[in-house]
Each structure stands twice: as structure tokens, then as C-alpha cells.
Amino acid sequence: MSDLYWDPISPELRDDPYPLWRRLRDEAPVYRNDRLDFYALSRFADIEAAHRDAETFSSNHGTTLETMSPEPMDSAMMIWLDPPRHTTLRKLVSRAFTVRRVSALEDRIREICAELLDPRIGSGGFDFVQDFSAILPPTVISILLGVPRSEREELRQVVDNVFHMEEGVGMANEVSYTALTELGLRLGAHFADRRTNARDDVFTDLVAAEVADEVTGEPRRLTDEELASFAILLFSAGSETVARNLGWAASLLDQHPDQRAELARDPALIPGALEEILRFEPPSPVNARWSTRDITVGDQMIPANSRVILITGSAGRDERQYTNPDVFDIHRKVDLHMTFGYGMHFCLGAALARREGRIGLEETLRRWPDWTVDREATEMLYTSTVRGPLRLPVRV
Template structure:
């Protein structure tokens, strides 16, 4: 029996502003939680979430990975990897894994560093800047736009449209958007690339040959390329923007650790891992169970929606010592910020590289900064959590 005094609502802005006390109570007294209003179950402990993420046969993704999509019964088009199960998932992931290799991401680093340096050099000598508006909303957009082959003149409009689609109205489960309509802005680029190939990801997708689930060797259809492009553009913009914003906030509020990093930037990669653990940009993952599942003396019935709270798992004291303390020296065996198992984030190496380069370039110029909390704005979405604006004062 769960503690009836514990309440978790993913659409409650007050909870979302600081969900960690609620998630701690879930872990302690309702490790298998049921929300009657929205009809979903939730798992919050590290061990439970990690196992569920690995058990893709039981915790399935084919009916969606976002709660409102699952409850609406909407089937997303092929190519949305997070909403696919094997064998389709494995085929589509195999195609993209040719591009998102650590080696290829490392090859991008000089361009990312040059971009960051150009942005930050213009801010040197000012009183401060906005970690999101000036960095988090710019760098990932430029990088994924460059990879896909989207002109810089169109990148802002595409990014902002994606941001608006994900934003929540307080206290309401949003109406799911039509995935095909969200992909439509990319149609003209794909049609152009079909006759004007270039050295970009869209061209690679248009030319790629693979063996589909029927055993047929073929190329992707136009609609499949459209879906891939839309998914990559959204994922490439949203989560890395959150990572950069959380980095600015956490180091701004831990000035001693910030100054220590500035003095020895070799610890920047480890600091980024602690940011990912402490404030996971993608904090919840939706699944549907394919059979009855037992947890903590209760049962999740077959066909039920389940939220896997990976951000809660990353603060579980059963797995981490003093998990609510931000510590850039923490030795992390593993965290679940990028998921785990079959759906481990394909762009993890890209996000890590961008986060590391941004922080490294900031620390070259400033050893500490102060967060302007009065003018900071937290964004509320059902897929990510992070800052919409995070102004800082530099000295």
C-alpha cells in the first residue's frame, strides 16, 4: 500500500520547480506509486528504474515515451526511435549510429569551440550574460543545424517552434501534437537535398541503404527521412540547452567549486557528469508494460502507463552517497541522465562534448559568476526540465 499523503503530478508547476523532495518521499514511502487522476504508475528508485530501462520487452516504448501520447493512443510515425521497439527500433537506430559515433562527435569539437569562443568574446567586458539565451539556446541549435544542413537563417524559427510545442499549461495534461505536422517544416530542406546533395546528415539519410524488417534492402522513404530530421533537430536543441543552463546555475551557486574548475579545467568532464546526475535534463521516461509486473508488494497491470523517474533515481541515496550535494569531485560509476539499455541516448557523446566545450570556454574568461535568480525563468515541459532564461552577473 502506498502512502496516501504522497502526491506526484508531472503537470504541477509548483512540484516541477523543485521535484526532489516529492521524489524522495516517493522513493521512501511509495516506491511503486499510482496517480489516479492521470492513470499512471511511477518508479523512482535507482535499482527499479535501471532495471526497467533495460527490460524493453516488459517496459515497452512502441506506444510512446511521453505520458500524454501514451494516454491518447497516438502512434508516432516510423523513425522516432524513442517510440519504437525491436526489431524496428534496432534497424532505425543502426542507421543513425553510423553518424553519432564518438569519433565523429570529436571531429566536430574544433567547430563547436570556435563558435563558443566567438559568442563569448563579444560578452567579455560586459556586466554579464544569459547562460541560456546567449549560450544554451544558440550553441546546440547551430551544431545540430550544421549537422543536418539547415541554413542558419532558418534555425531560430525552427528551434522556437519546437520550444513552444513542448511547453505546458499549468495543471493540465497537454493535447499531443501531430508528429507529422511538427516534421513538416523540414520538408523543403529534404526536397532540396534530394537534388542538391551536400556533406550533411540529411544527404546521408537520403542516400543510406539498409535492410528493413521485411528483409528488403532499400532506402528511407521521404516521410522516414522527414521524421528522422525532425526528431534529431528537436533532441539536439532541447536537452543540451538544459544541460548548459543547469551548468551555469549550479556552478554559479557553488563559487568555490567554480573557481577550482577555472584553476584546473582538466576536471571539466567530471563536472559535466555531476551536472547531468544532479539535474538531469530529461528527467522522466514513459513506458507501457506488456505484462503484469510486481513491485514492492504491488502490481502494475498489463497495458498500464509507467513513468520511469530517472532524475529521481539519480538522487537515490540507496545508490549515491549524499546525493543531494553537488560535488564536482564525485566519482560516478553510472547515472541515468541519458537513459540506459536499448534507448540509451544516441546523442550522448555530442551532448557531453558540447557541455564540456561550453563550460571550458566560459571558464577561460570568468572564474565565477552570480546567478540573477529574480530574472531567471524555469521552463515547464513534459519531456525536459531546465531554464528558459538564466542571467548571470560576472566580475
């Protein structure tokens, strides 16, 4: 048996997966895991091609290893849908992320950062993730959707439970399932309210919106399940990934103080630096698809009805795509990375995530041009699809 082994759940493979992913790219770019019955793609070009070919690499059977099923999912969750239903819903919910609506959040995001960071001035230190980066995105999303302040902290705790991980089963556990149900019920109640109490928020927009039925072509409103599924996706995925992204930013810049000093002196460098952070340490480095037909990748055939893992974190370190990919460089021109996906399933919230990351880093550097991470007290969050700091104590 080859000593080359990888799966997205084994705890011993989580802390520094990059040397192993390099071996996968070099030795087994189409990797086969017999024990857990999946294939894995690790090279940038192969992963980009898979994202482009959504007809062959379907999302309709689930997008995490432990939740995938042989039968298509009977779900309204947009990330688990293929065309034509996916196309219909995506056109509609993309209205939540118009340039006008996202741009209008600029000042409010900055205010939230000030509310969270100003009390830490003079404190000597704080947990950058738990006290800041894990609070910022769900607060912004709550404002976007129309969730009242009184519910935001409780919903953040529910989202944390959605990503609860148990050894051997990943997120396929009772805590995670219960949290998903609770999140759907609580967010669904807001949609019911907006039917009689319209407001200037996304909840109201979605309740009032009409889509063309995929079968009849007749206009229809979104179902309760479709409404709740979209809110769950936005609240959970948007909160979790931005929290990890900002955590990675604080961690990496502590390891590269010269580059951090450059960003403090010239904030105009921050947007480019964030793209490098997203490439170098993606908050969601692993995604899954289902092959709908036999497909040859390189010189290896992946049979129809196979689980296929796309290791986007490996794509970001592929030397076939990037020069010196294991070097962190805020001046690198990153024309393309796979961190937000690609093609049909490109992340709807990417513009909002980038804005939150930019403003969050600007406001942090404005108050503290340097900090020190307590590495011994740092804790990481690992699921089969998310990887990043859970607790990141910093001395300031």
C-alpha cells in the same frame, strides 16, 4: 487519502521535486496515481531494470504522460518504436554520431562558443541560456545535419514551440502540435533537396542509406516520414536538453563557487563535473513507458497495459545508489546515471551532448572564472519531461 501526491504536470510540484521524490522512494517506490491513471518508479535499481527490459516496458505507446495512447503509435519517431523496427533504424541513424563525425565538430563548437560569448565580454552581464546555451546546440545540430545559417534562428523558435506547455494538458496542445508539423515540413524539404544535390552532411547520408526491410529483408531506403522523424528528434531533443544542461551547470556552479574555482584552475576536471551535473539536475528527469504484461516490482504488481513513469531525476538522488546524493560534488565518481537513458534507448546523441557541454563550460570559464546568477529574474522551463532554466541572467 494519503498526502503523498505527485504527477509530472502539476505546477506546484516543479520547483523542488527532490524532497517529494525521496518520499516516493521511501514510502511508495511503486507509486500509483489514480487521478491520472499511471504508476511511477522512483528508485535507481527499478528504473535501471525497466530500461533493460524494453519488451515489458514499451516505448511504442508514447514516452510522455499526456501523449500516451492505449494503441501502439503509428509513427516513425525512433523513441516511440520497439524492436525490430527500432533496431533497424537505430543502426542506421547511429552513423550520424560516429566518433569521426563528432570529433570533427570540436573546433567548430569552440568557434561557435567564441562567436556567442566574446561580444558579452565587458557587458556586465547577459542571459546565459537565451544568449548562449539555447543557441549553441541547435547551431551545432544544424551544421551536423546541413541546415543553412539563414534558417537556424527560425528553426530554434519552432523547437521552442514544440515544448510549449499548457496547464492541465502539458505538451498535448495546438501550439506544440503545429510546431511539430512545421518542423517536419521544413526539415523534410532538405531531404528532398539532397536527393538531387548531395553534400557532406547527415541529410545526404540518410537519404542515400539503405536498410533491410523488417518484413521482407530486402534493402530499402528510408521513407520521407522516417527521415523527417529522425531530424525532428535530433533537432528538438538535442537542442532542448543541452540548453537546459548548460543552464544547470551555470546555476549550480554559481551556488558552489569553490568548486567553480577548481574547474577554472583545472579544466581537466570538467568532464567529471558534467557527469555530476547530469546526475544532480538532469534536464529530462521524467520519462514514460507502457507495460506490455503484468510485472511485479518489489512487492507490487503493475498490470499489463499501464502507463509507467520512470522518474530518472529521482534515480539520480537515490541514496541506495549514491553516497550523500543531495550533495553536489564535482569530484564524485559517477560510474552510471540514468540521465541519458539506458539499454536499447540510450541517447544516440550522448557523446555530442557531452562534447557540447564540456566545450561550452570550458569557454565560459576561460572568459569568466566567476559569475553571479540573478535568482529573482531567473525563469524555469517545465514540461512533463523537461526541467531546467529558461532564462538565467548572470552578472559577469
